[in-house]
Amino acid sequence: MDVSLGGLRADATRSDGEVVDLMLPLWRALVVFRVITWGFACFGVWSRWDGIARPSGAVIQLAVMGLWTVIASIGYSRHWGRRNTRLAFADLIVSVGCMYLTLLAQPLIDIRGGASVLTSVWVAGPVLALAISRGRDGGLLGAATVSLALLSLRGVDNASRILSNVQLLLVAGLVVGYAASTMRRATTRLRDAIATESATAERLRLSRSIHDGVLQVLAQVQRRGNAIGGEAVELAALAAEQEVALRTLMATRAATGDRGRIDLCMLLLPLATPRVDVVVPAGQVLVATARATELVAVVKEALSNVSKHAGPGASAWVVVEDLGTEVLLSIRDDGVGTTPDQLDARGHLGVSQSIRGRIADLGGKVTVRTAPGEGTEWEMKVSKT
Known part of the structure; x- marks a missing residue:
């Protein structure tokens, strides 16, 4: 061996x-x-x-x-x-x-x-x-x-x-x-290590194969479609979606963990879309599996609020920071924004239960910053275990 x-x-x-x-x-x-x-x-x-x-x-x-x-x-x-x-x-x-x-x-x-x-x-x-x-x-x-x-x-x-x-x-x-x-x-x-190495090697092989070919073609279709306008805009949007999907596939990590922990980044990377960027550290951020599941649900709820209330052209960013024993999650959008009082009134169930409630159950802290015309930013700090 x-x-x-x-x-x-x-x-x-x-x-x-x-x-x-x-x-x-x-x-x-x-x-x-x-x-x-x-x-x-x-x-x-x-x-x-x-x-x-x-x-x-x-x-x-x-x-x-x-x-x-x-x-x-x-x-x-x-x-x-x-x-x-x-x-x-x-x-x-x-x-x-x-x-x-x-x-x-x-x-x-x-x-x-x-x-x-x-x-x-x-x-x-x-x-x-x-x-x-x-x-x-x-x-x-x-x-x-x-x-x-x-x-x-x-x-x-x-x-x-x-x-x-x-x-x-x-x-x-x-x-x-x-x-x-x-x-x-x-x-x-x-x-697990062999599975991770095999998955990484296959992903690198695919990345080399499609980076200089498929991604460039999709980017070109997106640019030309937007320039031509009309029905070509829909084709450009589809090309943009496929480009993001391929880039996410290339960046997604193997689902490995250690003693009941899992890589939070691996769970969040598939949430990327043409309007949502997911930024994660280069290394794994291992979090207790149950906590990681709850954090992913929180991020999905925050992105759902962006889709519903931030405006049709709003983009969002999900950022993961490893603080050692804690993990910091930031979800920010460049939408229309609102006031804190209106945020609670407008998204009562989503904000109070799915976001604040879940983080409180995990013993974490939630901070929200929003103002009309300045978008909304959620910041959540939770222990990894």
Whole structure:
């Protein structure tokens, strides 16, 4: 996998376009762990052969463990086994069952007297599987289940003997679960980064293709249509709309965010029209998703007021400023303007509820400046979180 943050490459994806799963090394390590620990269990039985009360029961137990090791290993090597946690839970149930199969080889009284549970460290497999698939909570669940099964075999009186085993299981579940959760988040971020890079590259390619051709033609049609007049003015207006739409497409950013935040600029850029300019910073302005949605609704309401009341030839500007922990939105028009009292009376529901009310609900501040013949300017300052 070849990935560089300066420009993520397609090498980070498979030939079918799917992002490489960063969890795959953990699953492969689990398969190796399963096979090796089954070998340890076999060696343990061989080394204790003379001390086993019923050797045939031990052979049956090892055979069941070996068969399940093959099945689980195949499952963890396949996408369906890694994607679905059912296999990990089935692994836990079967592994605990194999622990109790020790009773085929050793009487319970011997086990509580100090005889080994023949599954040995092999039984830690489902703990790791649940930690990988479900994170910390899954690892702790697996460790607690195996520990309770071990305690039931050893007996409460021998709890001190298994304390070290329980501690190792809990630590393994915690550590592997934390690592798996971290890698899963890294996979998500890598996928988003690759999507952003791909979208940006495609947009740049389109920009190079249409900037010197289509946009110039549309601009020429607009100029000539306005100069000719008559029905050509309508054609000029359509050309102007398409030019703005293409420029907006070229400027629109990928819909990426981080931990419940989204780029406010990406949501506002599509609002641009021949009469509305949207000016945003070069970088992303990440805002909590719910807040960003409300801010876009506020801007739409303000632009609707411009369309209804500013006059037929009025233009508007939407400006976004990043103030660090806050974002400043300005919506200004060059329309006929009015007085603050008339503004409240004329657009009672739109101004009071959709604009002032929404911003107040977000804990922000609203300032409006307007005068007859001088247009109207809204200024809203809101926290990003």
